[in-house]
Amino acid sequence: MTIQTITPFLWYDADAEDAARFYVSIFGNSRITHLSRYGDAGAGPKGSVMVVGFELEGQRFTALNGGPAFKLSEAFSLLVDCTEQADIDRLWTALGEGGSYNVCGWLKDRFGLSWQINYAGLPALLTGDPGKAERVMGAMMAMTKIDVQALKDAAAG
Missing domain, CATH: 3.30.720.100 (Signal recognition particle alu RNA binding heterodimer, srp9/1)
Structure with missing residues (x-):
């Protein structure tokens, strides 16, 4: 252990x-x-x-x-890596209820704690080809809640 x-x-x-x-x-x-x-x-x-x-x-x-x-402030957040859109959707809704939403998968819960509800495959989409990484980052910056398919579509070009 x-x-x-x-x-x-x-x-x-x-x-x-x-x-x-x-x-x-x-x-x-x-x-x-x-x-x-x-x-x-x-x-x-x-x-x-x-x-x-x-x-x-x-x-x-x-x-x-x-x-x-x-x-509590946004200077400290908890990052939750999700492999499925359904998990992102569930956590986004549950943790955000009574709180506030921000860009790129960030939210603040009703107690003031900041969370990043993100796609676990994001690092792979941002690595390697600089053009692909720029498209993915651009797509993510336009999101509030993370949309896995949109990130994958941006990576594909």
């Missing part, structure tokens, strides 16, 4: 548990691993959730209810 030594640590104001439960409901091989609560000392009310440990597709995450001092 490999031990994961680097774990993304996400700061929320007060909805870390809700966010973690939402993410776990969307991805397979996912679970809440632990909850800890504030005692008499700390940034949150006694008994409220302080830290949530969770796994998405076997990847560990930690979420903290740390108060309003810091906010």
Whole structure:
């Protein structure tokens, strides 16, 4: 068994548990691993959730209810590689509900976490022939949600 030594640590104001439960409901091989609560000392009310440990597709995450001092931003995002358009469509809809959409497969969920819902074959389409890579990049820059067939069509010329 490999031990994961680097774990993304996400700061929320007060909805870390809700966010973690939402993410776990969307991805397979996912679970809440632990909850800890504030005692008499700390940034949150006694008994409220302080830290949530969770796994998405076997990847560990930690979420903290740390108060309003810091906010999630697009400077950090989670990249999800999808092999099928149906997976892109499902994740795009589920994660984007109540959030906002941006270009090139980027969205921000209702908790403020940024995601890139992308096609796993994209690196291969962007490598090799510079003309092909330029067509694919141009097609992707015009997209909001990733359209796998449109990327493949752009690669074919």
